[in-house]
Amino acid sequence: MNAHVEQLEFQAQARQLLDLMVHSVYSAKESFLRELISNASDALDKLRLESLRNKDLGVDTSDLHIEIEADKDARTLIVRDNGIGMTREEVVDLIGTLAKSGTAELREKLRAAKNAAASEELIGQFGIGFYSTFMVADRVELLTRKAGESDATRWVSSGDGTYTVESVDGAAQGTSITLHLKPEDTEDDLHDYTSEWKIRELVKKYSDFIAWPIRMQVERRTPATEEGGQERFTVETQTLNSMKALWAKSKDEVSEEEYKEFYKHIAHAWDDPLEIIAMKAEGTFEYQALLFIPSHAPFDLFARDGRIGVQLYVKRVFVMADCDQLLPGYLRFVKGVVDAADMSLNVSREILQQDRQVTAIRRRLTKKVLSTIKTLQSERPEDYRTLWTQFGAVLKEGLMSDFDNQETLLSISSFASTQGEEESTTLAEYVARMKDGQEQIFYATGQSRQQLLKSPHLEAFKAKGYEVLLLTDPVDEIWVGSVQEFGGKALQSVAKGEVDLDSEDEKAAQEAERLEAERDFADLLTWLQETLGEHVKEVRLSTRLTESPACLITDTFGITPALARMYRASGQAVPVGKRILELNPKHPLVTGLQQAHKSGGDDGQMRQLAETAELLYGTALLAEGDVPEDPAKFAGLLADRLARTV
Template sequence: MTDDAASVAAAAPAADPQTAADFGFEADVSRLLELMTHSVYSERDVFLRELVSNAADACEKLRYEALSDEKLAAQAAAPLVTISLDKEKRTLTIADNGVGMSREELISALGTIANSGTRAFLDKLGKEKDAGLIGQFGVGFYSAFMVADRVEVATRRAGEDQAWLWSSDGKGSYQIAALPLEEAPAVGARVTLHLNADSDEFLDGWRVESVVREHSGAIAAPIDLIAAPGEEPRRIAEGVALWTKPKSDITHEQYVDFYRQLSGQLDEPALIAHWRAEGRTEYTVLAFVPGTRPFDLFDPARKSKSKLYVRRVLISRDMELLPAWLRFMRIVVDSADIPLNVSREMVQKSPVAGAIGKAIATRILQELKKLADAEPEKFADVWKNFGSVLKEGLHEDPSRRDALFEIARFASTKSEEHTRTLQDYVADLRENQTAIYYLVGDDMKRLRASPQLEGFRARGVEVLLLDDAVDAFWVTSALGYEGKPFKSVTQGQADIDSIALVDEAKTEATPPADVADLLAALKETLADHVDDVRASTRLTDSAVCLVAPDTGFDRQLSRLLAEHGQQAAFGKPVLEINPRHEAIVALATALRAKGREAARDDQLLLLDLARVADGEHPIDAAAFAKRLTALLASRG
């Protein structure tokens, strides 16, 4: 017996143990009961989870004791937890046919806080709000006083012929009295809560059933509900969690039904993964990839839908075991190795939980790769729904980047209907091609029509078309794939002259000499708006385009940063002109004929046209309209 238990026992009157006796809670226990009501638990219905869990534990303990005591085998054969409601008497009773308690065990278990001492518990509670205290101190029983004015425990220890009644109002003392066997459970314990005026909801069968199904539907013992005196018991939990069954014993329909209950969606899962991990840490996982995209997938406040069980008791509805880029997953994790905090409402930020989360993320990526290889069309739908979220991992989780690259799919200039893998891309590299080229934007139609792609198309060079917001970030941090760096087609020199044209018969004419003068004039006229003006090797059909400088960020990332007031830090773009385009040749001729000042409006119009083609507004919309109107008028 612990020091606290001994001190409580010593406080009992020196009387025959068969007679009733009053015991005083220690001062620290009284403090705990007040804390329990006001601060330890944030949800009142947690009391039901705690008491059902205790009842299931008692059944489990009897099963283990029966392994070494044949006399207990019959009693341990059919574990059962029964919840009974009586609206007239305002009672809620939780009975089990588990191991039960002796008089000494009642004093030790319910007169003190487990076996660790009340003062130690309260000291630790004050110092470590997130510490794993429930498993260490066993305070769950006291949650009953959140909803009850009085609690009674009738119990008979397995293998004994004595029964006892423990009772308390939770305010300062408790009583233990001998209980006639005819009034006691045959074995186990019967906990009766006399509900307070604020707890009417727990006298309704539907409310109790919903709490049990969510919090305790997976415990090892079946649970029956008697909604009113005289009614037949109704089974509300079978005592066998789906994820604890062998996969061979579970039908696809059962998996789908469970997924719909877990996710609250009516679709069918696109992927089901069910496995048990063994080793240093043991746990079971049942994971689903939804068949459709949840409406709140991109809600910044959205949390994971992972449910965490410890020994088949629900601990958290939204445990963040998985990284944010797997937030679309619907998973159940059941482990006996994760420590709990004082309220069992959050799991400790422990190395064990972290290790489990990392292992699950690894396995999910492996399952997605298997799906991609075995059923590419099915995986294409998964990527369509969740690829933009998975790509967040390319930026946020470098350690997973290689595994994500194996399943990533991208639109490209190679195909307008199907996405391509990086492996597909590398397999089709052109001779002398040294990089994986990409174009980032926010509109796929505009990306495909981008003038920056013209020179690459002319040489048969594939360009990845990336239209998700996260694409602008991961490409800057990823080193490359299979030795080929990622390079934006909107940044710096194109450097594709060494790659042969697809149509070798189509030669590029020599630019007119006047173009050199036009470049000089454009640099002077547009100095406030561009960093440089140069002849382009990437343009074949368009007259002009904007690109980012050789150093810094590409055009899309620069735009995103500029929207947050950081334009000055990233400099001005570079204007590239196609020296062979008829419009450029005409401008060069007009410059020679009119002089620089007269050709100034034409040069500003050229810059605005480049901005419009790049998805931006003209520098001055009114001036742009005026110049364009004058150009149209001159054609008359």
């Protein structure tokens, strides 16, 4: 008996997304079957795992399978499984509201997609396969019962913005999805997805590697055996997929297309993998692994609730979907399967972290992935550049966490530099180009290449022909504090400490000039120190400025303002010390300030001089992309000063 029937509206985001999917350009409508089979496979995996964890569940797992049923006359297609099933609340949450992060971002990207391939790729990235059914169906019915529960739920929608949910009795455990297909002869050029040959083709193409049997009842004709006899029709159940785990096959047995389709299945992606890594380890810890390096970054690469890790199996039994303990966090973009020969099946996440086998497998997988990237770097530079463009910012996270592999990570890293506009450079290439006598690898951190190239911190380096690495990813502010040197050359920020770019001959020739400048500016530096004492810890003459009047420098071991902002944004209170104000003794503003200070004057003139000092400090902040502590005060001082010049 039916009860508790509700008609509900799709959540606004889900409704907009559904409309975009149904009406967007989409080149592979047939992929809906792959998505439904993939979801069914996940449900069977979850039931098998839950039955191992919960001995009191009371479910029969002896014949877990996926079934496809087609009715050509009624134009319906049913995909059912006897897996974990869903409760009423789960149906409303997972299907009615699309409770996933990134939905708004996807809508914007779908609108911006210029062609079918781009739309298809984005839809795959966001893992919303169930919604693809509305591309081929006028109405979709879902009937599901959670394992261990007695009540079942029916969900029905025509994709028009509303859906109904009702409680029903007598449903089998698992999930059954019925598609009422659109007419075959519509302008959308839909295929006949009720035909046996088409279903076989799609299962072979997309889902042959599914570990569970995909069955379908087919009709077979038996010819007449004697004169006057009649041919007979019988119905038999056939398994459409091979079910052989792809990672258990040798490379000779697997085609490139099979690898690609397997990757798309486990990664819920539409791009082809950039590289395929097949491993088989024997000995103390036996396991097989099939890993993939994607060619495009997923939308949730930096999301806190993003999918992280590879799938873990033990003796072909599914254990965990996103096992984040088998690879370090900075390799979270790697997708694939690890099948271990011996590991406790009821391990919890906490126990898994301490398992010796997991630690050993993690270490070997990490080294294999990094060595593969190094091979790409040396043998397939175009693919390496694609990888670094997509995942470089993530890989650099390892520089501050994985000290065992830090040297390898440094060798495979690439950075923009002042050397060229387009090509990035490795640290080894930088060291090979270093000037005679140069003992440091110079770098600058900032928000963009354009901003850094205009930074006053780079002026002397450019004037003297020193190459500077331009680091613009947020993670760069952090990892440079964990890396001391590369190839015996220390890393040195152009905005930290003191720099000495002069040769011994230049120092000798300029010593007298330097001493005279320090004497001439001594009083001004002391006065500026007193005037700006609230903001700076020291005022000194600069050896790194050639064009700008001033710049701000952080102590050698101090925290930069950008790094402090990052810590504060993450909720960490970090004390930020005052910085050093460096002056260019040859700049007209500085020499004018010196002359005015020497001349002295009444209280009004000294107040104007103090305002000039405040403006000088504020412009130094602006030059490095920062803002004055009191923007309104700075704007007022600047407006007053400009008014006097009009």
